[in-house]
Amino acid sequence: EAEVAQSPRYKITEKSQAVAFWCDPISGHATLYWYRQILGQGPELLVQFQDESVVDDSQLPKDRFSAERLKGVDSTLKIQPAELGDSAMYLCASSLWARETQYFGPGTRLLVL
Amino acid sequence: AQKVTQAQTEISVVEKEDVTLDCVYETRDTTYYLFWYKQPPSGELVFLIRRNSFDEQNEISGRYSWNFQKSTSSFNFTITASQVVDSAVYFCALSELAGGGNKLTFGTGTQLKVEL
Numbered sequence: 001e002a003e004v005a006q007s008p009r010y011k012i013t014e015k016s017q018a019v020a021f022w023c024d025p026i027s028g029h030a031t032l033y034w035y036r037q038i039l040g041q042g043p044e045l046l047v048q049f050q051d052e053s054v055v056d057d058s059q060l061p062k063d064r065f066s067a068e069r070l071k072g073v074d075s076t077l078k079i080q081p082a083e084l085g086d087s088a089m090y091l092c093a094s095s096l097w098a099r100e101t102q103y104f105g106p107g108t109r110l111l112v113l
Numbered sequence: 114a115q116k117v118t119q120a121q122t123e124i125s126v127v128e129k130e131d132v133t134l135d136c137v138y139e140t141r142d143t144t145y146y147l148f149w150y151k152q153p154p155s156g157e158l159v160f161l162i163r164r165n166s167f168d169e170q171n172e173i174s175g176r177y178s179w180n181f182q183k184s185t186s187s188f189n190f191t192i193t194a195s196q197v198v199d200s201a202v203y204f205c206a207l208s209e210l211a212g213g214g215n216k217l218t219f220g221t222g223t224q225l226k227v228e229l
Contacts, residue, residue, distance in 0.1 A: 042204050042219025056214045089156055098215045104158035
């Protein structure tokens with residue numbers, strides 16, 4: 001069964017350092033999403049890509065976060081510099097097309113010390 | 114703005130009991146989708162069901178059933194004869210389709226604990 005892949009699964013970093021997360025969507029899925037989930041809350045959308053184009057990044061803190069999907073397949077989410085409040089689970093999801101069901105990867109748990 | 118409310122923070126049941134998880138939503142859109150996802154301790158969100166706003170038929174899948182009532186803006190989820198493996202956090206979500214986006218608005222989740 002096709003799955004969304006994410007790495008690393010866990011990341012511990014110090015405040016002010018740079019971190020990067022990688023996501024490989026289900027093959028053939030044109031739409032890719034990054035969500036952030038703070039402990040005890042539901043996920044919140046950070047950015048949505050349609051192929052290589054950003055569709056929605058209204059909730060992405062652009063002063064420190066960046067996301068790219070250069071070839072319209074896999075994607076990287078970067079934080080620089082990391083802050084204590086960035087500690088959370090970062091989930092990647094993909095869907096065949098916009099308006100289709102989103103399937104999630106296992107997530108990356110980030111701890112900023 | 115769209116909103117999803119899951120008033121039950123945590124539910125504990127004994128195995129084989131039936132349990133219903135409540136979900137109430139708010140939206141101004143006439144066309145939308147509603148979802149339920151399961152999040153086990155491993156962290157991955159597992160898709161359970163998607164329901165179109167025009168389809169109010171209830172659905173049953175094995176021990177799972179869903180009751181969609183547009184009149185009360187509710188989309189409740191029932192697990193029949195619960196099992197320990199059902200222990201997880203369950204999220205209800207609403208899909209906002211305006212502007213080509215597909216943003217999911219999630220509730221805060223209900224932690225279900227099924228004990229022997």
